[in-house]
Amino acid sequence: MNYDDAVAYYTASPKFLNVLGNDGLLKLLDFLGNPQESLDFIHIAGTNGKGSVCLMISEALALTGKKVGLFTSPFISVFNERIRINGENIPNSDLVRLTVKLKSAIETLSVELSSFAKITALAFMYFCEQKCDIVVLETGLGGRYDATNVITSPKLSVITKIALDHTEYLGDTIPEIAAEKCGIIKPLCPVLTMKNQDKGALSKIEEFAKKNNSDLIFSKEKCDFELGLSGDFQKENAAIAEAALRFLEISEENIKKGFKISRWPARFEFIKSNLLLDGAHNPDGITALLSSLKSLNRPVHFVVAMMKDKNFEKSAKLIEDFGGRITVTQLDVPRCLKAEEFKTHFSSAKAEKDAVKAVTDALNSANENEIVCVLGSLYLAGKIRKEFTNA
Known part of the structure; x- marks a missing residue:
């Protein structure tokens, strides 16, 4: 298998197969030794701003000397950019080597997985192998049935602004979509969101936080630090990232530096x-x-x-x-x-x-x-x- 073969292996499968749930992925991960269980996560869902929030959090965390994994989608330039450690894409050689192992395991188990589920498993394998200190994990679609939601106890769950999108999968109203996103809220694990939400979305977030005995943290409306990302809307995203980093007790100096160096293609x-x-x-x-x-x-x-x-x-x-x-x-x-x-x-x-x-x-x-x-x-x-x- 070469690099092109490896990428084609993922793109050949349907992107999402929500109807299947995550049973197949859990079976695969168990066969692989549950690499995700050795990792700490910041888990991020929402309709808009997820990628930018993930980036700013990961940049600031990396400045503390930690080895920080970042999983996002989709890619803009190359497939590898979906899986990064401290700003460096997964090398082609590692992508190919781990894909061979992943493909063999899937064939042995005869499980049917979506493209996104396979890539999620690949990311867990790589981050575990590289001994990441923490992983910033972006959901692909929704939350409840998302492949990333196989993790059990994130250090923090983050929900960005919720709006109407992917209605054929998540529901026709904002409260319905919010309920799906809230699937990432885990018992006793704190959750962070923004107050400037649709009232129906905010009500759902509060409901799920209470049901899971999860502390609910709110970000301020806007961040006034200098940002490397352009667009007025990034001030709102930065406020969420700032609140997450302060929860993790990251210094203001590293937060400011991380936000200033953050660059994200195709975002204004x-x-x-x-x-x-x-x-x-x-x-x-x-x-x-x-x-x-x-x-x-x-x-x-x-x-x-x-x-x-x-x-x-x-x-x-x-x-x-x-x-x-x-x-x-x-x-x-x-x-x-x-x-x-x-x-x-x-x-x-x-x-x-x-x-x-x-x-x-x-x-x-x-x-x-x-x-x-x-x-x-x-x-x-x-x-x-x-x-x-x-x-």
Whole structure:
């Protein structure tokens, strides 16, 4: 098996198989010696901001001299970036070696696992082997049935802002989605969230915390430290990360340093002076993005593609109401909405099937001081980032 074979092994499986639950994954992990049981975790769920919160926590923790594992999804540039220790991606050689072992175990047990469950097992194996002091663990989908939720006693569970997303899996209302996210709350394990939540979400978090005898901690509204991550919305994410780190008794000096050095691709990232990438892919995330764009006081040309399972109707209205030129595009993945179909949800938009051409044309026609803003999907942001930065 080579590197490409290893990556293909994960991408060939369905991304999520919630209907299966985690019985198969637990059986696999037991066969592998339960690597997750030797690790301490900060477990993070939520609709928006999870990745940024994970990054800021991990950067500050690493400054204390700890070996810090970081598990996030999806990747932007290379598959390996989903599994990192102190900012370094899992090496290709380790990824291949551990995938061979993982694949053999799965075949021996004849268990059916989703792509995400396999990658989660891979991460646990690597972090255990490397003797990480602590792992910052981001959920993939929801919480209750998420593959990461096989862990039993995290040092802290964190729930970021909850909004409508993945409704086909998690429920049609915010309280229903919140209940799924609250599945990561464990008995007697403290949980941290933000008060600036939908009331229905906050009520569910309080309910689950009480039921599990878990101390409930609230972050302040915004963090006023200097941030390496751009966008006004990151101040809210940083406040959650700050509260988590203070709970872990990390010094303010290391918190400030960690936040300042945090860099996260495709999160309000300017890769050129007039080309902005953001992974906002639901109405709540897009609202936060637009708020940050408004503060720049520059004209905007949006280049957007979205998946069929997202709330693209409301997202389209938010983008159009903001004002500016709009080009809709698409990606070569089955879940992606076709550009011509997406175009019908705007009163005035251009459709261009080729995403790279859509961005190139937008840049070539940009007016003075105009920003070309790529949004709607982290997959789109990753594709454009690679094309325009050779990253």
